[in-house]
Amino acid sequence: xxxxxxxxxxxxxxxxxxxxxxxxxxxxxxxxxxxxxxxxxxxxxxxxxxxxxxxxxxxxxxxxxxxxxxxxxxxxxxxxxxxxxxxxxxxxxxxxxxxxxxxxxxxxxxxxxxxxxxxxxxxxxxxxxxxxxxxxxxxxxxxxxxxxxxxxxxxxxxxxxxxxxxxxxxxxxxxxxxxxxxxxxxxxxxxxxxxxxxxxxxxxxxxxxxxxxxxxxxxx
Numbered sequence: 153x154x155x156x157x158x159x160x161x162x163x164x165x166x167x168x169x170x171x172x173x174x175x176x177x178x179x180x181x182x183x184x185x186x187x188x189x190x191x192x193x194x195x196x197x198x199x200x201x202x203x204x205x206x207x208x209x210x211x212x213x214x215x216x217x218x219x220x221x222x223x224x225x226x227x228x229x230x231x232x233x234x235x236x237x238x239x240x241x242x243x244x245x246x247x248x249x250x251x252x253x254x255x256x257x258x259x260x261x262x263x264x265x266x267x268x269x270x271x272x273x274x275x276x277x278x279x280x281x282x283x284x285x286x287x288x289x290x291x292x293x294x295x296x297x298x299x300x301x302x303x304x305x306x307x308x309x310x311x312x313x314x315x316x317x318x319x320x321x322x323x324x325x326x327x328x329x330x331x332x333x334x335x336x337x338x339x340x341x342x343x344x345x346x347x348x349x350x351x352x353x354x355x356x357x358x359x360x361x362x363x364x365x366x367x368x369x370x371x372x
Contacts, residue, residue, distance in 0.1 A: 194322035195225060195236035197291040197302045198330065199315050200338040203371035204293040204300040208236045209322075210364040226368050230255045230266040233294030234368055235275075238320040239287040239307060247288045251275055268294040268301035272311060280309025289319045295370040340369060 179185055195208045212223035227235045227248035233255070237244030251274050255266045272292055279286055290305040304312040304319060316334055318326040 193225065193238035194318065194320040194326055195238050195289075195291045196318045196323075196326050196330070197236065197293045197304075197316065198334070198338075199293075199300050199302050200340055200369075202300075202340065203295050203369055204302050205340070205367065205369040206234055206236050206291065206293045207365060207367045210366060212241050222364060224366070226366050228252060229271050229292075230259070230294070232296060232370060233266060233268055233271050233292070234370070235271070235293070236291040236319075238289045243286045243288045244290070247275070247278065247286060248290075250278070265296060267296045267298070268292065268303070272301075272303050272305070275305050276309045276311050278309075279305065279307060284308040291317050291319055293370065295372055300370070300372065340371065 175185060193209060193211070195206075197204065197206045199205075206226055208225035210220075210222050210225065211218060212220035223241065225237055225244070227237055227244065229235050229248060229252045235248050235251075237248060251271055254274055255271060258270065259266055271294070275290060275292065279288060284307045287307055288305075289307055292301075292303045292305055294301060302314055302317055304314060304317040306312075315336075316330040318324075318330065
């Protein structure tokens with residue numbers, strides 16, 4: 153291969169802005185460019201001084217159709233544990249209902265309050281078995297005898313234990329708020345404010361998020 157040929161091959165790479173120039177030219181000529189459309193969910197969780205707080209938006213979509221503007225995405229697992237769900241609504245509803253039933257039977261059998269780690273183990277074991285086929289991304293939070301706990305559970309069964317967590321289409325916007333405002337030993341008022349602000353910020357970025365926010369907190 154000639155030296156010129158090598159240079160031609162090496163010069164190709166990186167980003168190509170040819171389509172950007174084409175789109176700008178078409179727009180100047182009056183062509184209507186396709187609009188950006190996005191549907192999705194944003195769920196968040198935060199540990200504060202005396203407990204844990206969860207937040208979720210309320211929009212459920214089917215393709216580009218909003219089928220429910222006030223969908224409950226914070227699911228009950230136990231009196232001291234709840235779980236926010238993102239992904240396929242049917243999967244999150246059924247998975248959380250199943251775990252809630254198992255925790256109820258566990259409390260009857262042991263006579264003790266459910267622990268957050270028990271719910272975490274049940275969730276990740278179930279999701280890992282389906283290798284991501286169950287589309288349920290979860291933020292699990294609760295308070296037990298060992299204190300407040302917050303976990304992110306991914307559809308393939310992997311988990312994270314974090315002081316604050318975000319998942320869904322607006323998670324980056326929500327995370328930027330938490331990273332800039334989070335401090336240890338936050339009070340419940342500041343935590344609620346941060347959670348609400350994270351959802352307000354994602355409304356400007358994630359077009360799939362809705363205008364309603366549900367917030368739930370557990371205290372020690």
